[in-house]
Amino acid sequence: MSQREFDLIVIGAGSGGVRAARVAANHGARVAIAEEFRVGGTCVIRGCVPKKLYVLASRFRDAFDDAAGFGWSVEAPRFDWPRLVAAKEKEITRLEGIYAQNLERAGVELIRQRAVVEDGETVRFANGEMARTKTILIATGGAPVMAPRIPGIELAISSNEIFDLPTFPKRLLVIGAGYIAVEFAGVFGRLGSETHMAFRPELPLRGFDLDLRKRLAAAMTEDGVTFHAAAPPIALEKTCRGVLARLGNGAELEVDVVLAATGRRPATAGLGLEQAGARLSGDGAVIVDARARxxxxxIYAVGDVTDRINLTPVAIREGQAFADRLFGGRDVEVDYDSVPSAVFSTPEIGTVGLTEEEATRRFAEVAVFETAFxxxxxxxxxRGARVYMKLLVDGASDRVVGAHIFGPEAGEMVQLVAIALRMRATKADFDATMALHPTMAEELVTMRAPARIFRG
Structure with a gap:
C-alpha cells in the first residue's frame, strides 16, 4: 500500500464522497476512498435515513387513532423500542452493503481506515502506510456539537447515540431548537416519552419562515412536547434517578436522557489540512471556491465539511460536479438557487426559496398568498390537524420566489414545487395549472387573492 499511487483519494465515504469516487472511477480515474467508520456517512448510518424511519414509526400513533373514524376497530397498540432499533439497524446495514458494492463495481478501492493528509500529494492511513495521489477530496461531513458549554454537559448524549439507546427513555430533554432537535423531540414525544425542549430563542427553527415556526410550535405543544423557550440549560447534574437539568429561567427538570442537539460542525480536526495549505474557517470548515477547490x-472538499448548504442532495450534486469537472472533462458548476428542504416534524415542513422576511427585504413589492384548511x-x-401553504410573489415580475408548506407530505409536495421555482415560474403559471381534486396540493394552484401585499 505504501507504494500505491492514485489519481484521486477521497477521505470520507458519505453521500458526497461516494458519489465523487464512483463518478471519477467511471471516467477512468484510479480512485481510493478511505472511511474510518461505516460506509454511507451520516445520512445513511446515523442521520436522515434512520431518523426518517423513526419519524414514520412515531406517526403510526395517529394512524391507529384515525382508523376508528373510518370504521376500523383496532386493538390497543403497544410500542416495542428494541424491535424498532433492530429493524433500523437491519435496514442501514443493507444500505451500507449497497454503497460498498457500488464502489466495488465502479473499481474504487475501499480502505476501511482513518486517513489524514500528509501533504498535497500524500495521504497517510491509520496503519502507517502511505499513498500518493494527484488529487485529494475531503468529504468527512460534520459531527455533533456538545453544547452549550455548561457544567455537566458530558452527561448528555448526541444525535449519534440517540438511535441506539438500550432502553426507551420515559423522560427526555432535548437541548436545541434546530431541525435535529425538533425532529427527535417529535419522535420521542409521539412514541410515548415525556418530552421537553429547552432553547435560547422564542421559537424553534431559526431561519425558517415565521409562519411555519409559529404553527410548528403550536402543533408540537398540542402534541404534548413541553417548550422551555428562552430558557436554555445552565447546568446538568447526575441524580440517582437520572439527570437533573437546571434551566436559565430557574426551573428544574429531572429526566432519564438529555439530548444535546445544538448543531454540528465540520469534521476536520486532525486531518492535517492546514499544514498542507488548505485554509479553514473559524468553525473548521474547509474554505473552497465555486468549484470545490x-x-x-x-485539495478539494464537498458536502457538510464545507458548511455551505448542509443537505445530503447538495453533497451528492457537489461530488458529481467535482468528478465530472476533473475527470470527465465537463465544465459544470453547482447551482445553489432554489434548494428545497424539509423538516420531518409532525406535521411536516417543506420549504423552497425565500422566507417572507427575506422576500420583503429583497423586493420592492411582495404579494403573499396563503391558505389554511x-x-x-x-x-x-x-383530529384537529391543519394544513398551511404560502406562496411569495415578486410584485414586479410576478415570479414565485418562495413556497412554504406545513402539513402531511409537505416534503413530497415542495420537491415538485422546487422544479417550478427553478424554472422561474410566475404566479400566472401556477394559476393556469389545472388543479387535481381532491388533493392537498391543489391548493397551490387555486390561491387567487393575496392575503397581504408589502411595499417597501
Whole structure:
C-alpha cells in the first residue's frame, strides 16, 4: 500500500464522497476512498435515513387513532423500542452493503481506515502506510456539537447515540431548537416519552419562515412536547434517578436522557489540512471556491465539511460536479438557487426559496398568498390537524420566489414545487395549472387573492 499511487483519494465515504469516487472511477480515474467508520456517512448510518424511519414509526400513533373514524376497530397498540432499533439497524446495514458494492463495481478501492493528509500529494492511513495521489477530496461531513458549554454537559448524549439507546427513555430533554432537535423531540414525544425542549430563542427553527415556526410550535405543544423557550440549560447534574437539568429561567427538570442537539460542525480536526495549505474557517470548515477547490491546489472538499448548504442532495450534486469537472472533462458548476428542504416534524415542513422576511427585504413589492384548511383525513378521524401553504410573489415580475408548506407530505409536495421555482415560474403559471381534486396540493394552484401585499 505504501507504494500505491492514485489519481484521486477521497477521505470520507458519505453521500458526497461516494458519489465523487464512483463518478471519477467511471471516467477512468484510479480512485481510493478511505472511511474510518461505516460506509454511507451520516445520512445513511446515523442521520436522515434512520431518523426518517423513526419519524414514520412515531406517526403510526395517529394512524391507529384515525382508523376508528373510518370504521376500523383496532386493538390497543403497544410500542416495542428494541424491535424498532433492530429493524433500523437491519435496514442501514443493507444500505451500507449497497454503497460498498457500488464502489466495488465502479473499481474504487475501499480502505476501511482513518486517513489524514500528509501533504498535497500524500495521504497517510491509520496503519502507517502511505499513498500518493494527484488529487485529494475531503468529504468527512460534520459531527455533533456538545453544547452549550455548561457544567455537566458530558452527561448528555448526541444525535449519534440517540438511535441506539438500550432502553426507551420515559423522560427526555432535548437541548436545541434546530431541525435535529425538533425532529427527535417529535419522535420521542409521539412514541410515548415525556418530552421537553429547552432553547435560547422564542421559537424553534431559526431561519425558517415565521409562519411555519409559529404553527410548528403550536402543533408540537398540542402534541404534548413541553417548550422551555428562552430558557436554555445552565447546568446538568447526575441524580440517582437520572439527570437533573437546571434551566436559565430557574426551573428544574429531572429526566432519564438529555439530548444535546445544538448543531454540528465540520469534521476536520486532525486531518492535517492546514499544514498542507488548505485554509479553514473559524468553525473548521474547509474554505473552497465555486468549484470545490481549497487554497491548496490539489485539495478539494464537498458536502457538510464545507458548511455551505448542509443537505445530503447538495453533497451528492457537489461530488458529481467535482468528478465530472476533473475527470470527465465537463465544465459544470453547482447551482445553489432554489434548494428545497424539509423538516420531518409532525406535521411536516417543506420549504423552497425565500422566507417572507427575506422576500420583503429583497423586493420592492411582495404579494403573499396563503391558505389554511383541514386535510380530508381529519374530517372523519376528528383530529384537529391543519394544513398551511404560502406562496411569495415578486410584485414586479410576478415570479414565485418562495413556497412554504406545513402539513402531511409537505416534503413530497415542495420537491415538485422546487422544479417550478427553478424554472422561474410566475404566479400566472401556477394559476393556469389545472388543479387535481381532491388533493392537498391543489391548493397551490387555486390561491387567487393575496392575503397581504408589502411595499417597501
Amino acid at each position: 481549497s487554497s491548496a491546489p490539489s 383541514r386535510p380530508m383525513l381529519a374530517t372523519l378521524s376528528g
